[in-house]
Amino acid sequence: MLKSKVEIRNGNPCLCIDGKQMNAMAYTTYFPERNCYQDFIDAGYRIFFINVSFTTLPINPITEFSPFHVGVFEDPNKEDYTEFEEYIYEILHECPDAIIFPRIYISMPAWWVDAHPDEVYITDKGASREVMFSEAFRKDGAEMLVKLVNHIKNSDYAHRVGGWMLCGSSTQEWMYRNCNGDLGVGAKEPYRRWVKETYGIDNAVLPSREEYVYTGKVCQESENAKRYAIFCNLAMAKTLDIFAETVKKETNYEQVVGSFYGYSLQTRHVLLGSHALRALVDSPNLDFFSSPNSYTNNRAFGMDWADMMPVDSIKKHGKLCFIECDIRTYLTTSIQEARPDEYPKDIYPMKNGVSVWAGPPTPILSREALRKCFAHQITKSSAIWWFDMWGGWYKDSLLMSELAQMKKIYDRDILSNKTNVLCPDVVFFADEQSCANTFTDSPSIRISETVTAMGKTGVPFDSCMVEDAKSVLQNYKVAVFPFSLPSEDGKRAMELCESMGIPYLRATVGHYKFTVDELIEFYKANGVHFYSEEQDVVYVGNGYVGLHSAVGGKKRLRLPCAYTVSLVYGTQFNNQTTDCIEFELKENATALFLIS
Incomplete structure (x- = not known):
């Protein structure tokens, strides 16, 4: 198999394959019968995530959706890799130098669930699924994972496998089904053991679900409820780390392993399972972390599609x-059109084009959506995998031409020896442990309005974990703390700001969100540089600067000093040395510039 690792190159974590720096741009789809493999191959893409699952049971406990027709371990007596391997061979036939990343859904088949009645969680739809911190699940799941990895290692395509992505639980994102921490009979003994080991308390009892429901009171007063919130998030992280270690050992620690995790910037759930990134970010078993672009406001134009993870902390820890x-x-069609007669009419509705499942109405606006997304990711030095969920979303010459050009931009970018000549003045701190202090749906945990407002100030920002405050604060002029009930680490981060003389804005129980005007006033009072005075979305980092706006017209990007500026895309501009980039921008468009 190929050898892969994440290394720091040119100041950023980068994917390396067999010792060579690799452009980490990939493609995948849930519905491979509607794939765009050939389109992406022709556009220069070489990394393909191929989905495979232990089971055909749903990945979504609410809609009961599953994209899988075949589960590898559905039959306890015979493994079935046919669905998975059919599309690997299709890709390699057309592109022998393709690099395959198996994207594995680690979830137990029905026969296992039936055989372990004390190790299951009952979903709101009445289905039995594995408890995510069950020792039986961890043990048997790891054994199945070993079988799957060894099958791939011994296959005739093993020489093209370059890494692994591990998925689990709700929507494959290591979030608890129904977002309530697998509270139920299967949690009783694991929680009791953890409380004894951690706090020395005997015979701990499970809190009730009702103890996490927001009823108007903001502060969680039950210490037992707080403890369970901490436990279930750490327990999910431990399960993920066990499975990641399993793959690492089976591949002799010679291939990268990654996963979804760490959604502390977009959550309203205390018992989500994703609030223990601090326990994973330095794990030798995980090399990359994934999340979607934020879905806030159905990804409308005119706002930042922000990160859901504290990406700047993740990079600081050497992870991609x-x-x-x-x-x-x-x-983008409805799921029912993509696979007729397979799914109920009431799941993932398009709602006359106004929903998170609907795309822009025209090819031009669709291209603008891609450009908007790309500008954010390249300024954050993030890798990209284009997720063509129901298939066929990008089967258009205009869109594929754009995606090919983006691949070339990334190819050029990884070869350059530039440093981050411009960096944000503002750091936004994620405090994942603070979630234990409140309730699901409490205003104190719903920070998306503040995140959205920050994207409309004309000022870019970085996102970090409060646990990293000591090592990052010196890089910023100001800090923003959006969680109104901080953890002990959150409190220490604010105390550190005070000792270092760094102004900070802190949410409180009485004032849990910040408006655009409040943020602008705070920034101006503390010498933050404004790249735009028109409340446009500004992207800065990795040697690039960009601007997105729902409003067309003449735009100005004011730089802190003069730089050599080259156009990448989105407008007409004569390359020049300047401290103010002036250009015309169309409605809902994005312009991106290279600076040096």
């Missing part, structure tokens, strides 16, 4: 951010 870019286009 490999971002899911499931960007809808005018070709």
